[in-house]
Amino acid sequence: MKNTAIWYRHFGVPEQTLKLETAPMGLLTPDLMRVRMLLSPVNASDLIPVTGAYGHRVKPPLVAGYEGVGQVISAPESWSHLVGKRVLPLCGQGTWQSFVDCPSEFAIPVPDWIDSDLAARAYINPVAAMMMLRLYAPEGKHVLLTAAGSDCGLLLGQWALRLGALSVTGIHRSAAHASRLAACGITSVSLEDVVAISRFASGSDLVFDATGGELATSILQQLPESSTFISYGLLSGNPFKQQHPRPVVRWFHIRNYLNSWNSQQWHSLFSEIWSLLNTSMYSDSVRYPLYSWKEAICFYRESGRTGKPLLVMN
Incomplete structure (x- = not known):
């Protein structure tokens, strides 16, 4: 199995620094869940670290992206009920890639009544x-x-x-x-x-x-x-x-607040967020294939933009 990801191996202008790379997947450790990513948005919080603005706490090489939605393809026995389900893979690696391995207890299940375009943007903002x-x-x-x-x-x-x-x-x-x-x-x-x-x-x-x-x-x-x-x-x-x-x-x-949260606090928070999001006005989504990531960033930077660019991972 191969993984395609958008990496930055040094700091710089995102459009010039980010690179699309494909490599074999590593072995899944027993305590982690593997998620096949579906959609991941482009946010300011994804691009700013690439510039080196947070260089005191962010050290390349890293996969870009902080949020997105995916489908569980492998999980420890106690979390096997989530295989085939959509989740937000929190506390894993960067989300601008085909697969993310994350701690099972921090995988947030997505309700069936939330569409994937909305779920992909349910974390940061x-x-x-x-x-x-x-x-x-x-x-x-x-x-x-x-x-x-x-x-x-x-x-x-x-x-x-x-x-x-x-x-x-x-x-x-x-x-x-x-x-x-x-x-x-x-x-x-x-x-x-x-x-x-x-x-x-x-x-x-x-x-x-x-x-x-x-x-x-x-x-x-x-x-x-x-x-x-x-x-x-x-x-x-x-x-x-x-x-x-x-x-x-x-x-x-x-x-400053999230690092101290346990998994129970995360799940409790999202139980409120799902119902609120589903009844709130939010930007429309505009999908871009993963290989068109530069175009997605260009669209994100447009003045007056009313849509949110989403990278389609598979």
Whole structure:
């Protein structure tokens, strides 16, 4: 049996550094489950490590990709009931490959009523959104989002409203996102409308920021001192400046929470996520064959994109 995978053996620009390689599969150790991957998305969290931005904790050579859905083809006896079933192979190797070996207890079964395109994207953004809303409750608050057209932004906005937020306002960089945000009950504001951004920021209690840079700096200057500003990404590639001790600024890094979780906590979390995802608006998926990974990344980088590229593994 041979495995095809997208590797990076040194840091660099993803389109130039990633390589598609095929090699014989190694033996499956007794404590692991082997999963034939079906679909895996392209996320910022997949591409940023390739650049070396997390070089202090990520060391090549590595297979790229952090999430996806696959079908179990081999498992230890106590997990044999999952053979033939779809799972999310958590805590395994990179997911941009034909097969992933993962600890059996961290394989999350996918309900029959969840389609594979949705299941492939059920980890990174949904888990981050849910954890942030647990840490920073939106009930009774006016919420402001940056990068609101992203998958994580969409889920944050919808779920904040379900949890009792008084309002949710989403800043977006493309008009293509405006109607989708409105359909979710989120007030949309263009990134170019600095007057509106200032107005909404001055009335916000809770900010979830994924961009950093000048936008984050500007919002911080307008926020009431009683507000809380959560930074969970730097899509702009630039840090922000906090010029005063208030409002409170918090940094959210999903990896700081997940490493300490046991398998029971993971399964409990997904029992909530599945039902929420199935009733939430999410980006449409756009499929690319594994050998077209460069085209998938190119599509991911398009401004105003409303679909999520998925790599078809087999």
